[in-house]
Amino acid sequence: MKKFGITFCLLISILLLIAGCSKKKEAMPETNAEEVSSLEEIEGVWNGSIQVPNQPLPIILTFEKTSGTISIPAQGLNDYALTSTTLNDTDIFLEMNIQGQRITFDGKVAQDSITGTFTQQGQSFPFELTKGSPEEVVETGDVVQVDVENGTMDGLLEMPQGEGPFPLMVIIAGSGPTDHDGNSQLLPGKNNSLKMIAEGLAAEGVASIRYDKRGIGKNMGLAGKEQDLRFNHYIDDAAAWVQFAKTDARFSKVGIIGHSEGSLIGMVAAEQAIADAFISIAGAGRPIDQVLMEQLDEQLPANLLEESNTILNALKQGEQVQTISPELQSLFRPSVQPYMISWLHYDPAEQLKKLQVPVLLVNGNRDIQVPVKDAELLHDAKKDAELLIVDKMNHILKESPEDREGNIATYGNPDLPLAHGLMDGIVGFLKDL
Template identity: 75%
Template sequence: MKKLGITFCLMTSILLVIAGCSKKKESEPETNLKGMSSLESIEGLWEGSIIIPNQPLSIILTFEKNNGAISIPAQGLSDYPLTSVIINESDVFFDMAIQGQPITFDGKVEQEKITGTFTQQGQSFPFELTKGNKEQLAEKGDVVEVKLKDGTMSGQLEMPQGEGPFPLMVIIAGSGPTDRDGNSAALPGKNNSLKMLAENLATEGVASIRYDKRGVGSNASLAGKEEDMRFEHYIDDAAAWVQFAKTDERFSKVGIIGHSEGSLIGMVAAEKTDADAFISIAGAGRPIDQILLEQLKEQLPANLLEESKTILDKLKQGEQVKTVSPELQSIFRPSVQPYMISWLHYDPVAQLQKLQSPVFIMNGNRDIQVSIQDAERLHDATNDSRLLIVKNMNHILKEAPDDRAGNIATYSNPELPLAKGLMDGITVFLKDELLREK
């Protein structure tokens, strides 16, 4: 991998641009909004990002008549109050303070956009917001909710037309700040791959539930502190959706589709819930430490690569590493190490071998993040799984050219359809395993 922005999509690393955002709001400032008479002009919900090179940070601003708040899903910050909002004709300024640190946004309002400069601790980056509304977050389909130990998680249900009951697939997104539609806040633009997958399933008579992971989008409030996060949280969330669907009379059988990191999460959840079928799309066939080291070999000098190996060895033994070089903080900072320790407990091959349900392994031959060798390794680990390598398909399920730049360009193009052969393969498998009377 040549670009860190693509490499770290495999990680759940959270940007630390705004220090302390995931901490408890022990000393929230009192909101003191200025320019009240003009605030109505921007009232509502605005979505966008702070445009940090290679790692855009998704933000959501909500302005109401008497207050304003910011959410940063990737950092677990939800509805944090703004200190002030000042509007002067087309100029808008708003700020916040976290642990005594002033953070400012200085911009202009032009029709349905706010653009400007974000500043913290002397560092400045552009930001851009687009006007939206809370109803748009749900988009098409029914919003469903499931109760968890630490709160309520929302998801989006896509139902086929006609009389049920229908088989249902729980769709699990990949790593990092990737939402239920397959779009990542760490990458510019949208691809809508998982949204398209759900909609195509519905046309084939298969319902689906897809959901923002905890800390992302509509489920940002479930993030908690980064140091408290564990891989098992994602597994338990996926299992909760399967159990939810199994108790709903609208659904006949319930399976799981896991994409990228969601593949490993899905394997464990499928075994835990005795799911009726499991589909892995672009899922790794090796433990994450092996994949990460393979990627880092192409990016790090020898001394940092050796340090990475040492850190991973310690983490695999369940030991945290207190001292990490500044260059490696984005991957191995102490607050993310407990999560990595929990992740390293899981070997995809060993997990897949525990499944009793039908298994379908899929990958694209132009996936620059997960190789077809990983898919073959998973397939070889089981006696009766199916394997399909989709011609010209890349990691986000779209057809891509052979060159790397052209491949990456598809990550930001929602107009591209799903790769040919993907839905055909899934449909045949599901008709054999879930739709056919046995």
């Protein structure tokens, strides 16, 4: 387990470097292919992933007759030119040179699949591609927009049938590249959990707005520079959606549902925008440094664990750290430290105490990412909040088996319904407002 954690950090560190380059294409040197052969036989879009242990990284390769590009949605990398593309019969070799880093794909073509080895920084992982575009989710709802810092943000409005006005809930996704439907670009497949919540609410007469956070999906253009991002940006964006809905006569009351990291964002935004209700689903009950150290304890050796603790203590004091071990760069690189400092400012339990509106706290007893104890900590902080522990529910809001492997397998299965009792609990809470 610990070896995997370090390996994955190294891989993501390089991919984040690639993403950083992709945002300023005008400043990049020419990337004309050094070696090109005809790619006519494999022209088109190829979808697949790099098989990092327990954490496949989705990628998309697009080939034209004499050139190729790569997209890594999880890192915001779109159509980045490959430096070298060589196809010799069934042998294929692809190369990327990014700021002195050499990254290669060495594989075999067999009908509609390409398999082989991905290599970077001396480490190698299998990759597999299948011809064809990634599966698209059929979206429901109407596109709505709100003005936020640096531009305009898109969202999806899901309306019930019938005559309003209706109560409305703003749905906030979790951390990382998790989109408005609850799907993470770091994981293969889709679970559509937040999409299902929106549809379930609409069926019960409750409208909703769900959206990609800035820097994700439809709102990728709002990312800006990594060093300029703050946790408060996410809070202000959520508050903007609440204020947007409050001005619309179609809606009677406006509340927030925050999932995972979206819980903390939502509870602060609920106070800021004076929302009418707040629902936390799988939200942490402790400051992020405590949660992070608990997770790192399962992955890092003692020396890196101690360094992580030292870095976090400095960040909590508002002090940036310049010297960081290579294995920890993906977590604590200097450009992300201002964001972490702003995040560490918030204690979920203390923030929840400030809310003077009805609160529902939800967790699943098979959540392997945010345990039930976090919901209990939040409940201890606000005794008048309702507490709902959903039996057999995991982090992506589906029923799962007890074993870890079976639990994770549900993350990429959109056919699984939401866990029994989740929507009943949410709808019952909202009807009592």
